[in-house]
Amino acid sequence: MSSDNIENYQETKNMVEHVDEISEKGRISSVLKRWRTAIHNINKKYSKPRLKMTPLVKVSLLALRLYLILLVIILSYKFYTMVM
Amino acid sequence: MESAWYYYKYRRFIKWLGIYLAIAGPGIIVMVADNDAGGITTYAATGAKFGFNLIWLLVLLGPVAYVVQEMTVRLGAVTKRGHAEAIFDAFGPFWGWFSLIDLGFLDFLTMVTEFIGMTAALQIFGVPPILTIIGVSILMISIFVHGRYWTWEKIVLLFCVLNLIYIPAALLVHPQISDIFKGLIPSIPSTGFTGDFFMFFMANIGTTIAPWMIFFQQSSVVDKGMTEKDIPFGKFDTAVGAFFTVVVAIACVILTGMLLFKPGGVDIESAAEAAIVINGSYPIVGTALAIGLFDAGLLGAMCISLASSWAMGEVFGWAHSLNKKVSEAPMFYAFYFLSLIFAGIVVLIPRAPLVLITLFVQVIAVTLLPAALVFLLLLLNNEEMMGKYKNTLMQNIWGFLIVISIIIVSTLYALSAIFPEMFK
Incomplete structure (x- = not known):
């Protein structure tokens, strides 16, 4: 070639x-x-959202958000203490 | 005249039974599959640790599971939507994506634990894990691809019957009926209300309701084509399933309570370990425990993977029915196959953190379970959506009490998994 x-x-x-x-x-x-x-x-x-946002629905969703935020804080703390 | 009346009653009963047998399936399957590999391990460990002392709790958990799952029957039959789609529709994309992603992740990890249970069970018979994974995957795929919901359901119901193997096994160890009756009376063991007791108490409640069960049964009701008039049969089906769940759980506790329990309690790590120990002295019972564990893992894996595939199909708008052939619903089947194969691969990875994965399942479940339960209650109270099938006051009182209790207990259980010293 x-x-x-x-x-x-x-x-x-x-x-x-x-x-x-x-x-x-x-x-x-x-x-x-x-x-x-x-x-x-x-x-x-x-x-x-199709569901009417009544006070009950609003309070329930707010409680869920707070619950999840709390869980994230606890998990982050655990992760932090594990790493440190 | 009287004989004509009896004949009429008999014909009505036969007609009712015929309709029920046609509709039976989703309730029994979801409830029996609730006794999955993790559930069987919990019951086996409970019996070895506390003997018959916690049987009363298992009896109470039957109605608890029924109250929650019955709501999914009504919701599915009335709205003709799976739970994932119902959440998107009612609460918008934020809660929809949160639920879908959490469910997908949680179901995948739970499937890994089912595979761990299955491989451990068959290892007792000398089957290497890789053969178990390949065999189970082929079996699950072949059951899945018939293109008919009916065929899938009836095959899975056969595996549900195999789950009842714990009942004859428990009879073989000749438990004293009077001891079982004593266990039915709510009481605390002679060792007192210890941290261990609280842990087992929470673990047993934690295994009763899992997020996948809510998604699975609602989608199953929709795929089966159940309508409002089928709701009474769907409820009865769920009640029958709840009854068998409790009976199997009690049989499992009786087995290890009779053969492993000693005063002060015996610690076992898994149902497979219990089967190995029992196998030494009672080979038939040990074998039954191992077969039951394998079947429990298989049932769990079949239902859990399907719950995710249905949810993904509902939200992404893919064809997502077991009545469709693979070519008609390629994405639905592809998702199912891939989740199955990847879960199997994870178990086979050398030094994969399987204990950590099991722990993770408890933690992630607690992020989704409260949301799924709260959404269920809110949806069942929406008159516009549910019409006359919305929750009554009594249903709401029971539903609310149960949901709050499950949320508290499962959260404490997850916290105890994150901080093991918490309840010591």
């Missing part, structure tokens, strides 16, 4: 690899885009 042919071969090989890389990236980005769109659509579909 002449040096020109070797160069052409190398160039073609590089080009194919580059195209593969782009198409792989393209595939990943299209999958991510599809997921993002799906999540966006779900958020839009359920953006208005």
